[in-house]
Each structure stands twice: as C-alpha cells, then as structure tokens.
Amino acid sequence: MTYRNSPLLAERPKNYHGKTSVLPHNRTHQETISRDIQEATLHTEITTPLKTMPDSIPPGKGLLINRNFAWLAFGQAISNLGDFVYSTTLFIWVFTLTHSAAAVSGVLAAQYLPVFLLGPLAGVLVDRWNRRQTMLISDLIRAVAATLPLLAPISLRLQAIYASVFLISALGRFFMPAESGVLQVIVAEKQQMRAASIKQATFALSIILGPALASPLYFAVGPVEAILLNAVSYLISAFCLALLRAPKAALHPHALKQDEKADSGLGGILRELFAGLKFVVVTRGVLMVTLMALIAMLGAGALNALNIVFASRNLHMATAFYGVLTAVGGLGGLLGVIIAGILSKRISPRKILSGCAFLIGVGFAMYSLQSWYVAGLITCFLMSFPQGGIPVAFGPLLLAATPKEMMGRVQAVVDTSMSGVSLISVALAGYLGQFLPVGVILMGCGILIAMAGLFGWFAIQEKAS
Structure with missing residues (x-):
C-alpha cells in the first residue's frame, strides 16, 4: 500500500559558467516558510523536479519510448520475474524445511528490516551518488547475495536464506530511488505516465508468472534452479543498465554542487x-x-x-x-x-x-x-x-x-x-x-x-x- 514518487533534486540559481551556487536571496525567500518548518530545514536544499536540469529530454517515439527506457524496462522485467520466482521458492522451501509459521515470518522480517532501517538514509545518499552506477553495483552484489543459500552448509541453511533476503532488500533501498532518478533523465516529462504504465504492467505480469512458475519448478527440480534464475536476472539487469546513455550531470547531479559542506x-x-x-x-x-x-x-x-x-x-x-x-x-x-x-x-x-x-x-x-x-x-x-x-x-x-x-x-x-x-x-x-x-x-x-x-x-x- 505504498506509493512510489520520483525523488526530487536540488535546484539553485545558475551562474554564467553553468554551475550552481547558493545565493543570499534564496535564504531570504525561505524566510516566508513557517518558523517551525524553517528551523528544521534551515540548511537544507530547496528542491524541485529534475525537469530544471539544463539538458531537455526530447519526447521519444515507439512503443517503448526510447532506447534508454527500452533497456531499463527490459532489464527490470527480467529482474522482477526472477524476484518473484525467488521469493515464492523461499517461502515454500522454508515451510517445507520447518513447517513453522514463525520461520516463514522470519523471511518477511528479513525483507522488511532493511526498509525500516535504511530507507530514509538511502534516499538521501542516492541523491549524492551517480544513479546508474548505484543501480549497476546493487544488481551485481544482489546476484551474489541470491546464491548464499546454496553456498551455506545444511546446518546453516535457514540462516543463509534470511541473510540473502536481508542483503537483497537492503540493496533494493538504494536501487529503487536511483531508478526513479534515472527515469527522470531518460524519459520526457509528458511521457512519464506512459513509462509508469509500462513498468506497472510488466510488474503485474511478474506477480502472476513468477509464483506460478516457482511452485512446479521447486517440486520438479528443487530450489537450486530458482535461485540461479534470480541471480542471472540481476546480471541481465546490470547488463541493460550498462547500456544506458545519459549526460553525467543528469545521472550524478550532486557533482554540480560547488558548496558541499553545507549539506554534507x-x-x-x-x-x-x-x-x-x-x-x-x-x-x-x-x-x-x-x-x-x-x-x-x-x-x-x-x-x-x-x-x-x-x-x-x-x-x-x-x-x-x-x-x-x-x-x-x-x-x-x-x-x-x-x-x-x-x-x-x-x-x-x-x-x-x-x-x-x-x-x-x-x-x-x-x-x-x-x-x-x-x-x-x-x-x-x-x-x-x-x-x-x-x-x-x-x-x-x-x-x-x-x-x-x-x-x-x-x-x-x-x-x-x-x-x-x-x-x-x-x-x-x-x-x-x-x-x-x-x-x-x-x-x-x-x-x-x-x-x-x-x-x-x-x-x-x-x-x-
């Protein structure tokens, strides 16, 4: 029951060199905000949507809008399918091993804990890093984390499953806001709704196909294939991200800042x-x-x-x-x-x-x-x-x-x-x-x-x- 909104990016006045700086009249303008909000945000950025970036995005053509979005959408469609095959397999595997409701709840607890512990901090940090590199590195690490249940001894199998779920979820806290930031710079504003509908459609299909594939796959050949499938899906996603082409200033807006001490x-x-x-x-x-x-x-x-x-x-x-x-x-x-x-x-x-x-x-x-x-x-x-x-x-x-x-x-x-x-x-x-x-x-x-x-x-x- 969550709603994902595209992250916001700092906007500051431009000088003649195309860089940004904090001018005194910006702080004067902020004084119109109510005092209680002003005290909490005195040294924070004034944020506006990324459409204020110097490079405008021409509207794309075709079913998948443009080349960049086609690669991103394809990579995420494969990754989402792998995620749902993986998560459904783990639920069945843990329940088969333990027949315990508490053990099954442990899988979900490992999934939710990083969201609770890292969510806000990750959102702030993503805005300071190169968004494409953040996504690519997250996918590569998640590909390794997905295989942990296969690498652990049988006596530690359950703990390895929890660790794998925790690491994948923790890296997802960085991946998702970075993905929103990348979408803002590869898709024109008037086509964002279309891009969102395409992503939502592929996500819904993953929900339908992933669990339907996971159960017969598990009981036919066991959990190994589902785990390897998820790991490969992350590698495919990383490959697609490596093919994205966008200006560095758009993918790493924090690098444009002159004064980093104020908000570091x-x-x-x-x-x-x-x-x-x-x-x-x-x-x-x-x-x-x-x-x-x-x-x-x-x-x-x-x-x-x-x-x-x-x-x-x-x-x-x-x-x-x-x-x-x-x-x-x-x-x-x-x-x-x-x-x-x-x-x-x-x-x-x-x-x-x-x-x-x-x-x-x-x-x-x-x-x-x-x-x-x-x-x-x-x-x-x-x-x-x-x-x-x-x-x-x-x-x-x-x-x-x-x-x-x-x-x-x-x-x-x-x-x-x-x-x-x-x-x-x-x-x-x-x-x-x-x-x-x-x-x-x-x-x-x-x-x-x-x-x-x-x-x-x-x-x-x-x-x-």
Missing part, C-alpha cells in the same frame, strides 16, 4: 529527515492519509506471513499449488488497477482509497472463513480487485497535500513508517500463529483493515484530493 555529514542528513517527519505530523492531509495506511498495514502484513500456512491447513491446498494462489491474486490486482483507473475519472481519491480499503478488509474476513481451495482461489481473486485502487488514490492524496520541496523527505518518512508497522504485523502474526488458529488471525486482520477504510472515509478531508 550526518548533521545535514538528519536535518532533512527530521524536517520531513515534522511536516507529516503537523499537516492534517498527510497525517490522516498516513494514519489510515498504518492501520491497514497493521492487518495486511499478517496475510504475507500466514497465507502459505492458511492455504495448507485451512484450504487443504498442496504446497505445490501455492504459487497458483499468489498468481490468482496478482491477476485480480491487475484487473483492479484497470477498473480503478476508469473510476478515478468520476470518483475522488478519498472515496477510492477508503472504499477499497474497506472492501479489502471485508474480503480478508471472507477469505479467513474458507475451507475449500477452489472457494479460496475465488475469494482471493475477488478481494484482490480493490487492491488496484490503493496506488491509484494514495499517490494523488499525498501529492496534493505536500509541497514539492518536501516531497522526497515526506515520502521517506511515510514509506519507512509503513514498513515498520508491516514488520510489527509480520512479527505478531508469526507469534500468534503458534497459539491461535490462522483463520482467527486473518479474520481479526480483515476487521482491522475495514476499520482503516472507515477511518479514512471520515478523517481524510475531501479538499485534500
């Missing part, structure tokens, strides 16, 4: 992060949307942790068919995105976000009552429909309530908060799964998500949309 060091990073946190707390529009998301994530994390257990114990579904269940949910989500896009022309984001959250909660509750795998598949498909409306509505609400100069920091605070709550949900689900029936836990989570929808309906102001 831990103090500058912390000032920027705390400024975003304060804005989220004092701005009603952002705070209400964030609170609703946090309430919903407190319930949604349990499904990720316990779904494979529920499918085995309650739906009496063979573990080999677990990937089919995930693929069915992905198909429902893909159709939901299309339907939500059509409804967004007539219904406000507040109503779409709140209504979809309420319907997801109802679907959760209905799913928890199923005891036949066919009924479970149908219910999973239906409750995935409203999930498509979440990204359609969440983003516009957050953007409407946040000024451009604060968007990057606010996004980091919101994403990290949601990841932290999701981590708590996964841990609680794994713990309670040892004492309570899985269906009871999912029922409670469904009620919690429905309550989040009701909260958003009344708490989020219509004008925020």
Whole structure:
C-alpha cells in the first residue's frame, strides 16, 4: 500500500559558467516558510523536479519510448520475474524445511528490516551518488547475495536464506530511488505516465508468472534452479543498465554542487529527515492519509506471513499449488488497477482509497472463513480487485497535500513508517500463529483493515484530493 514518487533534486540559481551556487536571496525567500518548518530545514536544499536540469529530454517515439527506457524496462522485467520466482521458492522451501509459521515470518522480517532501517538514509545518499552506477553495483552484489543459500552448509541453511533476503532488500533501498532518478533523465516529462504504465504492467505480469512458475519448478527440480534464475536476472539487469546513455550531470547531479559542506555529514542528513517527519505530523492531509495506511498495514502484513500456512491447513491446498494462489491474486490486482483507473475519472481519491480499503478488509474476513481451495482461489481473486485502487488514490492524496520541496523527505518518512508497522504485523502474526488458529488471525486482520477504510472515509478531508 505504498506509493512510489520520483525523488526530487536540488535546484539553485545558475551562474554564467553553468554551475550552481547558493545565493543570499534564496535564504531570504525561505524566510516566508513557517518558523517551525524553517528551523528544521534551515540548511537544507530547496528542491524541485529534475525537469530544471539544463539538458531537455526530447519526447521519444515507439512503443517503448526510447532506447534508454527500452533497456531499463527490459532489464527490470527480467529482474522482477526472477524476484518473484525467488521469493515464492523461499517461502515454500522454508515451510517445507520447518513447517513453522514463525520461520516463514522470519523471511518477511528479513525483507522488511532493511526498509525500516535504511530507507530514509538511502534516499538521501542516492541523491549524492551517480544513479546508474548505484543501480549497476546493487544488481551485481544482489546476484551474489541470491546464491548464499546454496553456498551455506545444511546446518546453516535457514540462516543463509534470511541473510540473502536481508542483503537483497537492503540493496533494493538504494536501487529503487536511483531508478526513479534515472527515469527522470531518460524519459520526457509528458511521457512519464506512459513509462509508469509500462513498468506497472510488466510488474503485474511478474506477480502472476513468477509464483506460478516457482511452485512446479521447486517440486520438479528443487530450489537450486530458482535461485540461479534470480541471480542471472540481476546480471541481465546490470547488463541493460550498462547500456544506458545519459549526460553525467543528469545521472550524478550532486557533482554540480560547488558548496558541499553545507549539506554534507550526518548533521545535514538528519536535518532533512527530521524536517520531513515534522511536516507529516503537523499537516492534517498527510497525517490522516498516513494514519489510515498504518492501520491497514497493521492487518495486511499478517496475510504475507500466514497465507502459505492458511492455504495448507485451512484450504487443504498442496504446497505445490501455492504459487497458483499468489498468481490468482496478482491477476485480480491487475484487473483492479484497470477498473480503478476508469473510476478515478468520476470518483475522488478519498472515496477510492477508503472504499477499497474497506472492501479489502471485508474480503480478508471472507477469505479467513474458507475451507475449500477452489472457494479460496475465488475469494482471493475477488478481494484482490480493490487492491488496484490503493496506488491509484494514495499517490494523488499525498501529492496534493505536500509541497514539492518536501516531497522526497515526506515520502521517506511515510514509506519507512509503513514498513515498520508491516514488520510489527509480520512479527505478531508469526507469534500468534503458534497459539491461535490462522483463520482467527486473518479474520481479526480483515476487521482491522475495514476499520482503516472507515477511518479514512471520515478523517481524510475531501479538499485534500
């Protein structure tokens, strides 16, 4: 239930040499900001979208817009497919080895911890590094990290799986904001929506195909092929990134700065992060949307942790068919995105976000009552429909309530908060799964998500949309 927004980049007045500098009148202009925000952002950058870079981007032609985006989209399509094959294989592998809900929850905990620990810091650092090099190096290291479960002895196999997931997720904290920055400099502004739709379509197909391939592959030949497939997918992504061509000034905007002392060091990073946190707390529009998301994530994390257990114990579904269940949910989500896009022309984001959250909660509750795998598949498909409306509505609400100069920091605070709550949900689900029936836990989570929808309906102001 997160919304990824393109990172923002510092804009400062240009001098006659084409470089940037901080002029006194910029600080005078900042004095118009409210005092509490000014104190937190006194030495931070004034940020605007990357379209202010000196080199304009001509509109691309063709289905995949231009050469650079075609390579990026192809590399990420392969990488995403490898990720979902890998993650589904690990869930099946860990459950087969341990038959423990707590052990399965450990995989998700290893995935969420880097998001919570590194997310905001990584976002700040990525803006200071060469974005293409950051992505390329991340892919190369992740290719090695993916093979850790194969290199470890049997006695340390579970720990190696956790370490692999943790490292891949940690490097992803740097890869994703860097990817957003690269998209800004290889795709013209008016074609960004088209680029996003292409990436979302390939991502949704990965959700459908990855788990569907993982289950039969695991039970036919074991986990080795899936792990190697994921490692190779990272290498293919790195190869595609190496073929990107863009000006260094666009890929490494921090190199243009003359005065790096003003924003370097831990103090500058912390000032920027705390400024975003304060804005989220004092701005009603952002705070209400964030609170609703946090309430919903407190319930949604349990499904990720316990779904494979529920499918085995309650739906009496063979573990080999677990990937089919995930693929069915992905198909429902893909159709939901299309339907939500059509409804967004007539219904406000507040109503779409709140209504979809309420319907997801109802679907959760209905799913928890199923005891036949066919009924479970149908219910999973239906409750995935409203999930498509979440990204359609969440983003516009957050953007409407946040000024451009604060968007990057606010996004980091919101994403990290949601990841932290999701981590708590996964841990609680794994713990309670040892004492309570899985269906009871999912029922409670469904009620919690429905309550989040009701909260958003009344708490989020219509004008925020």
